[in-house]
Amino acid sequence: MTFAKDIHTFYDGQPQPAAESSSATFQSIDPATAQPLATIHTTSSAQLDAAIKSAQAAFPVWSSKTPVERANILLKAAAILRERNDDIAKTETLDTGKAWSETQAVDVATGADVLEYYAHFVASGGLDGKTTVLRPGAAVHTYKAPVGVCAGIGAWNYPIQIALWKSAACLAAGNAMVYKPSEVTPLHGNTLAAIYAEAGLPPGTFNVVYGDGKVGAALVSHPAIAKVSFTGQVSTGSKVAAEAAKGMKGVTMELGGKSPLVILPDADTDEAADVAMMANFYSSGQVCTNGTRVFVPKSRRGEIERAILARCRDGIRLGMPMDDGVNMGPVVSKAHKEKVDGYIKHGKEVDRATVLYDGSAQKLPNREGYWVQPIVFTDCTDSMRIVKEEIFGPVMAILPYDDSGSDWLETLIARANDTELGLAAGVVSNDLARASEVISRIDAGITWINTWGESPAEMPVGGWKMSGVGVENGHEGIMAYTRNKSTLVSYEKGACAGVFSKL
Ligand SMILES: *[C@@H]1O[C@H](CO)[C@@H](O)[C@H](O)[C@H]1NC(C)=O
Ligand SMILES: *[C@@H]1O[C@H](CO)[C@@H](O)[C@H](O)[C@H]1NC(C)=O
Ligand SMILES: CC(=O)N[C@H]1CO[C@H](CO)[C@@H](O)[C@@H]1O
Numbered sequence: 001m002t003f004a005k006d007i008h009t010f011y012d013g014q015p016q017p018a019a020e021s022s023s024a025t026f027q028s029i030d031p032a033t034a035q036p037l038a039t040i041h042t043t044s045s046a047q048l049d050a051a052i053k054s055a056q057a058a059f060p061v062w063s064s065k066t067p068v069e070r071a072n073i074l075l076k077a078a079a080i081l082r083e084r085n086d087d088i089a090k091t092e093t094l095d096t097g098k099a100w101s102e103t104q105a106v107d108v109a110t111g112a113d114v115l116e117y118y119a120h121f122v123a124s125g126g127l128d129g130k131t132t133v134l135r136p137g138a139a140v141h142t143y144k145a146p147v148g149v150c151a152g153i154g155a156w157n158y159p160i161q162i163a164l165w166k167s168a169a170c171l172a173a174g175n176a177m178v179y180k181p182s183e184v185t186p187l188h189g190n191t192l193a194a195i196y197a198e199a200g201l202p203p204g205t206f207n208v209v210y211g212d213g214k215v216g217a218a219l220v221s222h223p224a225i226a227k228v229s230f231t232g233q234v235s236t237g238s239k240v241a242a243e244a245a246k247g248m249k250g251v252t253m254e255l256g257g258k259s260p261l262v263i264l265p266d267a268d269t270d271e272a273a274d275v276a277m278m279a280n281f282y283s284s285g286q287v288c289t290n291g292t293r294v295f296v297p298k299s300r301r302g303e304i305e306r307a308i309l310a311r312c313r314d315g316i317r318l319g320m321p322m323d324d325g326v327n328m329g330p331v332v333s334k335a336h337k338e339k340v341d342g343y344i345k346h347g348k349e350v351d352r353a354t355v356l357y358d359g360s361a362q363k364l365p366n367r368e369g370y371w372v373q374p375i376v377f378t379d380c381t382d383s384m385r386i387v388k389e390e391i392f393g394p395v396m397a398i399l400p401y402d403d404s405g406s407d408w409l410e411t412l413i414a415r416a417n418d419t420e421l422g423l424a425a426g427v428v429s430n431d432l433a434r435a436s437e438v439i440s441r442i443d444a445g446i447t448w449i450n451t452w453g454e455s456p457a458e459m460p461v462g463g464w465k466m467s468g469v470g471v472e473n474g475h476e477g478i479m480a481y482t483r484n485k486s487t488l489v490s491y492e493k494g495a496c497a498g499v500f501s502k503l
Contacts, residue, residue, distance in 0.1 A: 013203025257423025
């Protein structure tokens with residue numbers, strides 16, 4: 001694997017070791033073995049300034065390239081990413097603990113897709129303005145101008161994919177970026193920066209800084225930053241947005257969810273069980289759009305629960321993330337394991353939910369890694385803590401609902417929607433008219449019918465309510481990295497003549 005064992009702040013097109021004496025460090029840990037993988041040098045405030053200066057200097061160079069010139073460089077970067085897919089994916093597996101079967105197929109490829117999508121978008125006129133002829137001698141031109149230097153702050157569940165989703169839109173629109181990966185999963189940062197440099201991105205256009213929330217806060221509040229794109233927890237997101245507001249900076253906030261998956265009474269059993277598994281156990285449950293509140297009709301409960309149970313028993317293969325056939329690795333860190341374990345204990349002992357499937361029979365590959373055995377609770381009610389709060393782990397909560405009587409659908413929709421969060425929602429049904437009605441009445445930004453989780457470059461994604469502001473991807477995603485300019489041009493002399501002339 002080709003990540004550096006000693007990782008430094010990246011600006012001006014290369015890693016920039018700090019003066020030894022002032023350099024604080026932290027380590028990236030492999031969650032499957034608890035062994036350190038690399039030492040990362042925390043970005044000092046002088047280095048943060050230098051990285052932002054580097055981006056400021058690169059901005060006029062990059063933004064004055066034509067859309068086709070920018071697109072060619074981004075397409076080259078996408079080609080390099082695809083060529084090195086396996087190497088980068090292995091590094092992501094080491095850093096996050098996610099199964100290789102996932103990272104190899106998803107993490108790099110879905111990032112490269114977005115680079116290609118926005119390269120083609122800008123090259124084919126996606127950001128073109130328009131001309132309005134006012135009168136024979138005058139016209140109004142409108143432009144989508146880049147905003148300048150943007151801050152990207154990533155999360156630990158999809159490290160390189162998130163870095164690519166943010167930087168693709170940012171760079172394609174002609175901006176420069178200073179990116180901070182999560183301190184829990186930092187290994188991809190300099191790898192991506194070096195690939196951009198190799199593809200021909202001018203030095204300073206994409207820079208990487210390292211550290212925890214303190215470095216993130218200094219980045220967001222820096223006066224030279226024009227826009228902030230953040231992925232992470234709701235509580236951090238609202239602090240970041242408040243700080244950005246002081247400088248009137250634009251924000252894109254991709255935050256958490258506690259999303260409902262509604263299985264309607266007419267759903268196929270296998271279809272329902274497959275969607276429920278995907279919505280809960282992909283990436284060991286560490287997906288922000290996970291559909292963790294699974295509403296199952298009481299009239300169909302037995303067979304649907306049996307189908308879910310069978311898939312848990314035969315289909316979840318917990319193990320060392322690089323091993324063949326493994327589809328569930330450890331969770332990302334020790335602190336996170338303790339949090340998820342705490343919720344499971346609470347679900348059993350305090351909420352007293354029924355345990356439908358208990359993965360504690362799943363053999364652990366070793367004693368050191370941050371393993372959480374998957375679990376499915378049923379007979380859950382809306383007020384239980386495991387139903388209301390963030391868990392972010394392989395924990396499914398089934399909420400049986402009454403599907404008899406006259407107003408069951410109303411009650412169901414109200415319950416599914418009854419959360420401050422509004423990231424995602426899904427429905428499984430053969431009746432598309434009813435499924436669409438349910439989806440249209442749940443306040444959530446990312447919704448699926450008869451599937452879960454797919455998030456292609458073409459699909460704008462972002463949460464409603466406390467789950468976020470703005471979207472990433474799709475045509476809408478890049479607009480957040482632009483601002484509007486209008487120019488009225490007079491082609492005739494004397495447009496302002498006469499008003500202040502002598503009478
Ligand atoms: C969904 O919840 C929001 C508040 O979070 C509320 O304004 C809206 O009316 C609710 N919709 C339904 C159909 O319950
Ligand atoms: C630019 O105008 C569009 C509408 O055409 C609007 O949606 C967008 O928010 C504007 N951008 C900014 C930065 O104000
Ligand atoms: C059961 C579970 O882990 N659900 C989590 C899904 O992800 C969100 C964060 O985006 C958490 O709030 C949920 O707890």
